[in-house]
Each structure stands twice: as structure tokens, then as C-alpha cells.
Amino acid sequence: MSLIRHAELRVLQHVQGGDFGGLWHSGLGHEAIACGTAAALRGTDRLYATHRGLGHVVAKGMSLEAVFGDILVRRLGSARGKGAGTPHFADPAVGVMGFSGTLGGSFVLGAGSALAATILGRDEVTAVVFGDGASARGTFHEAALTASTWKLPVVWICENNQWGASAPFAVHCPTETIAERAGAYGMPGAVVDGADALAVHAAVRESVDRARDGGGPSLLELRTVRMHGHYAGDQQQYRDEKVQLDDPDRDPLPRMRSRVDAATADRLDRETAAEVQAAFDAILAAPTVGAEVIYEDVWV
Numbered sequence: 001m002s003l004i005r006h007a008e009l010r011v012l013q014h015v016q017g018g019d020f021g022g023l024w025h026s027g028l029g030h031e032a033i034a035c036g037t038a039a040a041l042r043g044t045d046r047l048y049a050t051h052r053g054l055g056h057v058v059a060k061g062m063s064l065e066a067v068f069g070d071i072l073v074r075r076l077g078s079a080r081g082k083g084a085g086t087p088h089f090a091d092p093a094v095g096v097m098g099f100s101g102t103l104g105g106s107f108v109l110g111a112g113s114a115l116a117a118t119i120l121g122r123d124e125v126t127a128v129v130f131g132d133g134a135s136a137r138g139t140f141h142e143a144a145l146t147a148s149t150w151k152l153p154v155v156w157i158c159e160n161n162q163w164g165a166s167a168p169f170a171v172h173c174p175t176e177t178i179a180e181r182a183g184a185y186g187m188p189g190a191v192v193d194g195a196d197a198l199a200v201h202a203a204v205r206e207s208v209d210r211a212r213d214g215g216g217p218s219l220l221e222l223r224t225v226r227m228h229g230h231y232a233g234d235q236q237q238y239r240d241e242k243v244q245l246d247d248p249d250r251d252p253l254p255r256m257r258s259r260v261d262a263a264t265a266d267r268l269d270r271e272t273a274a275e276v277q278a279a280f281d282a283i284l285a286a287p288t289v290g291a292e293v294i295y296e297d298v299w300v
């Protein structure tokens, strides 16, 4: 969580410096979900993350170099210099299966990934992460229904940060929870404190075990806060509440820190800060790529 926090802050600093050609969606506040989820998955299990998913892909095992390379449009990025940042993070070797520019595509891709594992006899679980806003897509219905009917090894992981861009949860969702939809699909559903990494881990672990044992999918709704705007630079005029970093009631980092002895926490903080700084500097110093890469990896 500390590594992800430092990486998020470093990227934010870079984006705020103005040398970034796109929208950056900060995952500050989502670190416990990323780590609790990845820790419950095996290396061979598959993960579909989100546009806010830097933490998820790092927790799943994607290198900082590849992540920063994608953000900074360098050769070492997983898109090998084609850029585009978070939506295109992918490293199948560690089970990071990519995402897309449109929300909701990963519901059906995730169900397909789990179906493939079943057909091929692979002992793999697929975790699909999505936001409270994205849960409104019609693809959720068809993927959830099919995955439950066929008992596919999927875990649906909703990061409910109470916002879909500028729309508050109560405005875009007619029910108190998203988890209560689970019953309609014949799967278990639960609301979990998404700022508590250990609670996330326990819940995801149970769902992963169930999926692996042939019990089919589950729907977990992990409640947390989006600590920054929808994108870096979002003035959030629609939002009164401001969430501060280091708030022990809202920020997942101090909550985890309180469970570790202070010396260990300090050491991890120092080491991860240095690791992030070194990786970011190295990628920043590498040459950017030009238009010559555009036809690479294109199948005609």
C-alpha cells in the first residue's frame, strides 16, 4: 500500500506539472482494495482493473517500470510506447489482462476469461474490478447472469467510492447497495469496508476459494472514498466534502499503519519512496518514442 501511495503521488505530481497528455484518474483512497484483492489471488489468476487501477496492477505484480513507461510513453511501458496510460496497462504474464477506454467492457471479457479457464481446465480465477458508476452498464447484467448460470470462476469486485464522475451514488443508483443485486443472479453478495485491507482480503479470499472450488461467482461491494477529483485537475465544484490524506478514519494507509509496528512502517515508507523515485527517474530519463511505433503489433 505504501508503494502504491508513493507511486500515485509521484504520478500526480508529474501530471500537475503539465507534461501529461490525457486524463489521470488517481486511485488515492483505493489502495486497500488493490492490495487486499491481489493478496487473495494467485499469480496465475487474472485481473481486469479499472481506469483508476494503478494500485491494482502494481499489487498484482506489474513492474513500476512498465506502469511508469505507459504513463510517460516510453519503450518500457506495457504498450511499448503507445502510451494511453491506465486503461491500457496489461501484463498477461502476471495476470493483468488490460482494460479499455469504455467502462463495462471488462464484465464480458472477465466472464469470457473465466469460461476459457473452465474449458481449458486451468485452475484460474478471474477478478473483475469496476466502479459504482460502471455497475450501471448493461454488460454487467449479461455477464453476471451467464457467469452465475454456468458457475464460472469469477469474483465481481465493485469499488464503491460513492461517485460516478460528478454523480453521487444516491443519484445514480436506486438501491442502498450494489451488493443486493447479487440475489437476482443467484450468487452471494456482501458489502465490505474497502478502506480496511485485511477485511478486503478476507472477503476476496472467501470468494476466490468459492470460485476455485466450483461454487461460481460472488459480488463484493467494497466501500471506500475517492480522495481526489474524478481526474487530476477536476475542481469538484459538485462536491462539498474534501477528504484529506492521513485522515485516520477515511484514508486506508493510516489504518493499515496502525496494525504494523512503527519502525517497520517507517522503514517500508522510506524504502518504497526510494523505489518509486528511482523507477520514475529512470523512466523519465529514457527517450520517448515517435510515430514509428504506430504499425508495430498491428495485424493486417
Ligand SMILES: Cc1ncc(C[n+]2csc(CCOP(=O)(O)OP(=O)(O)O)c2C)c(N)n1
Pocket (backbone or CB within 6 Å): 050, 051, 052, 101, 102, 103, 104, 130, 131, 132, 133, 134, 135, 159, 161, 163, 164, 165, 226, 230
Ligand atoms: C461507457 C462509458 N461511459 C462513460 C465513460 C466516461 N467515464 C469514465 S470514468 C467515469 C466514471 C466512472 O465511475 P465509477 O465506475 O464509479 O468509477 P470511479 O471513477 O469512481 O473509480 C465515466 C463516466 C466511459 N469511459 N465509458
Ligand SMILES: [Mg+2]
Pocket (backbone or CB within 6 Å): 131, 132, 133, 159, 160, 161, 162, 163, 164, 165
Ligand atoms: Mg465510483
